[in-house]
Amino acid sequence: MTKKRRARTKLQRRxxxxxxxxxxxxxxxxxxxxLVPEPQTAQAQEDPAxxxxxxxxxxxxxxxxxxAHLEGVEGRGPSLVGVGEAAVYFQTSTGRxxxxxxxxxxxxxxPVLSPEEVDAVAAYVQANGGGVTLPEQRGxxxxxxxxxxxxxxxxxNCASCHNFTGRGGALSSGKRAPAxxxxxxxxxxxxxxSGPQSMPRFSERQLSPSEKKDIIAYVKSVTDGxxxxxxxxxxxxxxxxxxxxxxIVGMAALIGITLWIGARQ
Amino acid sequence: xxxxxxPDETPDKTPQVPSDEELSRMSRDELARLxxxxxxxxxxxxxxxxxxxxxxxEKRAERAVALWFTIAGLASLASVVVFIFWPARYxxxxxxxxxxxxxxxxxxxxxxxxxxxxxxIGVLNYxxxxxPHEIAVQDRHDGGSKExxxxxxxxxxxxxxxxxxxxxxxxxxxxxxxxGGALGLALxxxxxxxxxRNPHAQxxxxxxxxxxxxxxxxxxxxxxxxxxxxxxxxxxxxxxDMDAGAMETVFPFxxxxxxxxxxxxxxxxxxxxxxxxxxxxxxxxAKVIKHVGQEDFNFGDYYAYTKVCSHxxxxxxxxxxxSNRILCPCHQxxxxxLQYARPVFGPAxxxxxxxxxxxDEETGYFISPHDFIEPVGPAYWERRS
Numbered sequence: 001m002t003k004k005r006r007a008r009t010k011l012q013r014r015x016x017x018x019x020x021x022x023x024x025x026x027x028x029x030x031x032x033x034x035l036v037p038e039p040q041t042a043q044a045q046e047d048p049a050x051x052x053x054x055x056x057x058x059x060x061x062x063x064x065x066x067x068a069h070l071e072g073v074e075g076r077g078p079s080l081v082g083v084g085e086a087a088v089y090f091q092t093s094t095g096r097x098x099x100x101x102x103x104x105x106x107x108x109x110x111p112v113l114s115p116e117e118v119d120a121v122a123a124y125v126q127a128n129g130g131g132v133t134l135p136e137q138r139g140x141x142x143x144x145x146x147x148x149x150x151x152x153x154x155x156x157n158c159a160s161c162h163n164f165t166g167r168g169g170a171l172s173s174g175k176r177a178p179a180x181x182x183x184x185x186x187x188x189x190x191x192x193x194s195g196p197q198s199m200p201r202f203s204e205r206q207l208s209p210s211e212k213k214d215i216i217a218y219v220k221s222v223t224d225g226x227x228x229x230x231x232x233x234x235x236x237x238x239x240x241x242x243x244x245x246x247x248i249v250g251m252a253a254l255i256g257i258t259l260w261i262g263a264r265q
Numbered sequence: 266x267x268x269x270x271x272p273d274e275t276p277d278k279t280p281q282v283p284s285d286e287e288l289s290r291m292s293r294d295e296l297a298r299l300x301x302x303x304x305x306x307x308x309x310x311x312x313x314x315x316x317x318x319x320x321x322x323e324k325r326a327e328r329a330v331a332l333w334f335t336i337a338g339l340a341s342l343a344s345v346v347v348f349i350f351w352p353a354r355y356x357x358x359x360x361x362x363x364x365x366x367x368x369x370x371x372x373x374x375x376x377x378x379x380x381x382x383x384x385x386i387g388v389l390n391y392x393x394x395x396x397p398h399e400i401a402v403q404d405r406h407d408g409g410s411k412e413x414x415x416x417x418x419x420x421x422x423x424x425x426x427x428x429x430x431x432x433x434x435x436x437x438x439x440x441x442x443x444x445g446g447a448l449g450l451a452l453x454x455x456x457x458x459x460x461x462r463n464p465h466a467q468x469x470x471x472x473x474x475x476x477x478x479x480x481x482x483x484x485x486x487x488x489x490x491x492x493x494x495x496x497x498x499x500x501x502x503x504x505x506d507m508d509a510g511a512m513e514t515v516f517p518f519x520x521x522x523x524x525x526x527x528x529x530x531x532x533x534x535x536x537x538x539x540x541x542x543x544x545x546x547x548x549x550x551a552k553v554i555k556h557v558g559q560e561d562f563n564f565g566d567y568y569a570y571t572k573v574c575s576h577x578x579x580x581x582x583x584x585x586x587x588s589n590r591i592l593c594p595c596h597q598x599x600x601x602x603l604q605y606a607r608p609v610f611g612p613a614x615x616x617x618x619x620x621x622x623x624x625d626e627e628t629g630y631f632i633s634p635h636d637f638i639e640p641v642g643p644a645y646w647e648r649r650s
Binding site for chain 1: 389491492493494495503505506507508509510511512513514580582583584585586587588590592594597599610
């Protein structure tokens with residue numbers, strides 16, 4: 001009898017502990033959602049002060065290649081008329097712009113402009129050149145809830161260049177499609193809208209906002225090590241690296257078996 | 266060639282050749298040892314693996330070997346059954362019976378693999394458990410054969426060729442060449458010929474080499490349809506859907522297929538159906554050079570090219586919107602979208618087939634007025650390059 005009672009109390013203690021943990025987590029979550037301020041949303045288009053600030057930054061960092069009126073400079077940089085804030089946001093927030101030098105394509109690097117400066121330049125280019133705007137939502141709100149459909153769409157539209165788990169790949173003449181690790185939801189959305197560099201553009205009518213969000217959800221589910229069941233992923237490139245390791249390990253095993261067969265007792 | 270195995274520097278090892286009477290009295294074991302001795306082989310150790318006959322261990326070992334061979338036999342029979350009866354006809358992903366079809370090759374591989382493995386393990390087991398683990402010593406001379414042996418053996422061969430008189434009997438020679446050659450031809454042609462089918466048996470319809478799923482089968486319009494990941498969801502393409510510098514893969518759609526799920530999914534999976542619909546940027550569209558006979562194939566800035574590479578049929582879906590190049594990922598062929606998708610780099614030598622497109626006046630959606638004017642994909646028998 002005592003044994004049975006002790007077992008019940010043990011279970012009760014365990015349940016109580018779990019319950020306390022759940023309540024504590026819930027409480028912290030609620031507190032967090034109250035205490036954390038609303039995420040900043042770019043509403044700079046309407047603010048003339050921000051546009052003026054953007055003009056100053058533009059004149060300091062971008063004007064050499066993109067011209068005083070966004071018209072571009074022959075042999076240096078393309079016109080920015082019609083690219084919109086989405087393009088500016090993508091290029092500057094990933095550090096591709098301002099570019100270090102002319103090359104096959106602008107390389108990503110730690111961003112030179114601060115997030116406020118990025119928003120200001122984007123507002124300036126949007127105000128003077130027009131083009132595609134960023135969605136109202138930001139960050140995690142841009143992740144859809146159907147990564148499976150996102151995967152289908154990713155393989156249809158994106159995988160040919162970015163590899164089916166977003167590892168990137170080679171393009172012509174030294175250009176390449178980048179790997180999608182460490183790319184934020186905003187940057188992915190902006191890239192799909194604006195078509196940076198070699199990438200085709202995907203308008204909201206070609207890929208609806210919910211389809212884009214599902215694609216982002218899929219990319220997030222397979223990048224940043226989320227697709228790795230453990231051990232070295234060997235770059236996740238597919239048959240090349242895995243085949244090489246498979247060949248080496250398999251050959252070693254075969255030679256071992258041959259030696260074992262040939263060995264005399 | 267017993268004379269080059271007789272080491273003349275060790276005459277004491279040459280065994281005594283027994284007389285006929287002795288021979289008839291020798292046991293099989295003694296004869297075998299004598300034969301090896303005559304060849305200069307000395308058996309140092311020749312243990313019987315089962316000195317006591319009929320033990321349980323021996324029987325167990327025998328049964329184990331027999332079991333492996335039985336497994337091999339059963340697995341082989343299973344692979345024959347799989348080969349004959351398993352549904353091997355292609356089923357596209359998502360259609361009924363795809364799961365069973367997708368297991369066809371694995372089932373063949375597993376059964377055959379088990380059969381070969383079991384035979385191997387059985388033979389290995391037999392060798393290790395029942396064949397005596399002998400140790401034999403054989404004397405060998407140093408260096409190559411003696412000059413005498415080399416000269417005589419060459420002479421023997423030459424003599425054989427000469428005495429057969431084949432060199433001057435040209436009638437026999439020719440008839441032998443004819444007979445042997447024809448036999449070889451028959452042995453190659455019969456099995457290989459079974460693989461050949463008339464490649465033009467279906468040339469008039471979409472399943473042949475000349476046409477694709479874009480072929481008009483009746484007066485019905487063929488629309489351009491996008492894939493949304495759900496085969497039963499029909500979304501057609503309008504000119505205002507795409508921004509300048511966009512590329513989209515489109516598939517044929519006919520209004521009569523709207524509620525036919527199988528046909529809808531089939532249209533998305535047919536290998537010759539995918540078409541790249543490209544909207545050029547206006548400044549690039551001004552630079553376009555069109556191919557003779559394809560002047561009206563585009564609609565404004567919209568151009569449609571097959572996605573099947575003209576080299577080996579890979580999907581050439583890497584479209585660079587700045588350089589307007591279409592890349593094939595398999596062998597790095599590049600096509601210029603501004604010049605009727607002609608190859609500009611890589612192994613491809615022929616342009617990508619261009620699909621004529623226009624906009625349906627009734628609905629405002631893209632339609633294709635007719636099929637490609639040339640076969641898509643890699644070259645074949647009558648189609649060079």
